[in-house]
Amino acid sequence: MEKFIYLDYAATTPVRPEVVEAMMPYFTEKFGNPSSLYTEGRNARGAIEEARDRVAASIGAESREIVFTSGGTEADNFAIKGIAYANEKKGNHIITTPIEHHAVLEPCHYLRKRGFEITYLPVDEHGMVDPADVERTITGKTVLVSVMHANNEVGTIEPLSEIGKITREKGVYLHTDAVQTFGHIPVDVNELGVDLLSISAHKLYGPKGIGALYIRRGTRMEPFMQGGSQENNRRAGTHNVAGIIGFAKAVEIAEKEMVSEAKRLAELRDYLIRGILERIEDVRLNGHPTKRLPNNVNVCLVGAEGEAILLSLDMEGISSSSGSACTSGTLDPSHVLLAMGIPAEIAHSSLRLTLGSRTTKEDIDYVLDVLPPIVKRLRAMSPLGTAWGRK
Ligand SMILES: *Cc1c(COP(=O)(O)O)cnc(C)c1O
Numbered sequence: 332m333e334k335f336i337y338l339d340y341a342a343t344t345p346v347r348p349e350v351v352e353a354m355m356p357y358f359t360e361k362f363g364n365p366s367s368l369y370t371e372g373r374n375a376r377g378a379i380e381e382a383r384d385r386v387a388a389s390i391g392a393e394s395r396e397i398v399f400t401s402g403g404t405e406a407d408n409f410a411i412k413g414i415a416y417a418n419e420k421k422g423n424h425i426i427t428t429p430i431e432h433h434a435v436l437e438p439c440h441y442l443r444k445r446g447f448e449i450t451y452l453p454v455d456e457h458g459m460v461d462p463a464d465v466e467r468t469i470t471g472k473t474v475l476v477s478v479m480h481a482n483n484e485v486g487t488i489e490p491l492s493e494i495g496k497i498t499r500e501k502g503v504y505l506h507t508d509a510v511q512t513f514g515h516i517p518v519d520v521n522e523l524g525v526d527l528l529s530i531s532a533h534k535l536y537g538p539k540g541i542g543a544l545y546i547r548r549g550t551r552m553e554p555f556m557q558g559g560s561q562e563n564n565r566r567a568g569t570h571n572v573a574g575i576i577g578f579a580k581a582v583e584i585a586e587k588e589m590v591s592e593a594k595r596l597a598e599l600r601d602y603l604i605r606g607i608l609e610r611i612e613d614v615r616l617n618g619h620p621t622k623r624l625p626n627n628v629n630v631c632l633v634g635a636e637g638e639a640i641l642l643s644l645d646m647e648g649i650s651s652s653s654g655s656a657c658t659s660g661t662l663d664p665s666h667v668l669l670a671m672g673i674p675a676e677i678a679h680s681s682l683r684l685t686l687g688s689r690t691t692k693e694d695i696d697y698v699l700d701v702l703p704p705i706v707k708r709l710r711a712m713s714p715l716g717t718a719w720g721r722k
Contacts, residue, residue, distance in 0.1 A: 334648030336694045340534075340626055340687030341483050341511060342652060346577070347536045347688075353580040354538065357573035365570050366559060375572050382579030386543055389582050390528065391519040398544045398562045399575055400555070403510040403531030406544035407434035409555040409566070410506040410527040413546075414475045415442050416553040418504075422472030423447045426465065429670035430458050430482050434529075435508055436666075439477075448472070457619040458487040458671045466497045473503050480509040480518065480528075484654055484667040484683060485618030486627025488512070495524020504550065510534055510542075511624060514585035516593060526550050532574065536688065537581030541574030596686050597625040599695055603684065604628055606699040611706050617668060617681060626686040629654070631673065635709035637681045638662060643705040649698060654681035 337345075357378070363371025365379050380394070387394040400406045415425060427439055429451045439449045452464050460478055469476070476498050481488045491507055498505040506527035509518050514535030520528055527550065531542035546552055546565070558567030607630055608614055617629040632640060637653030644651050654665030664678035684698065 334697070336649045336697060337689065338684040338686060338694070338698070339650045339652050340690075341624075341683065341685035343533050343539065344536045344687055345689070346533075346538055347581065347584060349584060350537055350577045350580045354573040354577040357576050361572075365572060366561060375570075379570055379572060379575050382575045385579040386530075386582055387545075389518075389586055390513070390530075390545060391521050392545050393548065395563065396520075396545055396548055398546060398555075398565050399570065399578075400542050400544055400566060401540055401571070402533070402542040403432075403508065403529050404434040405555070406529035406531070406542050407432070407506075407508055408438045409544050410529060410546075411435065411438040411475065411477060412442065413552040413555060414504050414506070414527070414550075415447055417551045418474040422470075422474050424450065424470055424472040425475045425477065426450045426452060426468050426473060427477040428452045428454060428460055428479070430454055430484075430667045431477065431479055432483055432508055432510070435477055435479070452478070454670055456671055456673075457622075458482055458485050458617075458667060459619060459622070460489050460494070462490055462493040462497055465494050466501075469497070469501050469503055473501075475504045475506060477506040477508070480507045480512040480523070481516075481624050482618070482667060483511045484665055484681075485629045485671070486511075486624035487619040488516070488622045488624065491523040491525065498526075499524055514582065515589065515624065515626065517589070520545055520547070532578035532581055535581050535585050538574050538577045541571050541578045543578070592688070593625040596690070599686055599690060599692065600626060600628055602692070603686075603695045603698065604630075606695065607702065610699060610703045615673075615677065617671070617673070624685075626690075628684040628686070630682055631668075631677050631680045632682055632706045633677055633680050634713070635680050635706045636713060637679060639709050639713075640680075640682050640702075640705060643709065644698075644701070647701045647705075649701070652683040652685070654678065654683060 363375040365375040383394045383397050387397045443449045504526045507525045508529045510531045513530040526547040528545040533539040554565045556567045613633040615631040641651050641653045664675045668678035
């Protein structure tokens with residue numbers, strides 16, 4: 332039988348059968364528009380509100396503080412532009428980090444071109460933000476601080492609650508992209524001290540195309556889309572009913588399994604890291620050694636090119652990710668690794684393996700068998716600094 336070992340759970344996860352089952356009726360017999368006033372509409376509306384209650388409770392929020400969106404990207408865009416445009420009278424300064432997901436970096440870039448000032452906080456060699464830098468950087472013009480809860484590439488978990496104490500004291504809104512943590516480690520909006528928080532269903536075994544933005548009560552916010560009065564006039568458009576139901580089902584299951592699954596994955600993660608470090612020379616573990624997502628392994632296999640490792644692993648039936656983003660034909664090393672001070676030629680050798688529900692110890696052993704010869708072969712083909720790492 333052909334191998335299929337999926338180790339890219341940070342990119343997306345398979346939808347659980349129970350989630351599909353919960354969604355199905357909302358495509359067919361329960362197809363009503365939740366904005367309609369007759370029975371079918373009211374039933375769909377009721378199901379959405381139950382789902383909202385579940386999502387809200389899972390992060391310690393009130394139901395009316397949850398706005399359903401088309402996913403994490405929309406939630407991030409909504410948070411950043413919504414705060415920026417609603418608080419322009421107070422100021423035009425936004426603070427974020429250089430290691431954010433593009434769903435945060437690009438709206439910030441967009442705003443910069445339109446007169447906003449963006450400050451990027453430094454991160455240390457593990458990709459960690461220093462809360463003292465947040466305090467130093469806030470000015471009277473600052474309207475928003477946006478720092479991700481955990482990084483999607485290197486898995487580092489940021490000191491959000493300490494940052495939250497500072498932003499509260501200074502009266503500045505705090506947003507966090509919690510797409511990688513929600514459903515995997517505890518996320519509580521009050522413990523983190525955040526005013527806005529982005530989540531997405533397809534990173535926790537729910538469907539793609541549905542997510543939510545938590546908006547703390549009383550936050551000054553522009554609506555994201557104009558149209559109907561859905562979501563309390565904050566996000567117009569007919570609800571993705573089946574998606575919302577599936578999202579809530581995925582949250583329900585994640586809550587039950589989170590503690591045991593995080594423990595299981597952290598053990599497999601550490602086993603994989605140890606195995607790589609033992610079997611391959613010249614390896615750099617990226618991300619924080621302990622404050623990291625339970626399922627994240629990210630290494631630089633110095634001297635081999637990440638994209639080539641990925642393709643070689645794919646031929647062995649393993650799905651992985653390299654940090655490089657292929658833009659307009661050139662391979663750019665990961666912006667996250669560069670921000671952590673890793674030289675470009677080393678950053679080019681990064682490999683990310685993210686574990687999940689279907690990952691077994693046998694899978695990890697298989698990776699530990701096939702990876703060392705791949706790296707050896709690629710290193711022999713591409714001596715450092717000649718075949719790669721140069722324009
Ligand atoms: C996946 C991801 C997103 C984007 O979420 P979508 O639902 O795919 O739009 C945003 N931020 C982080 C950290 C992610 O991992």
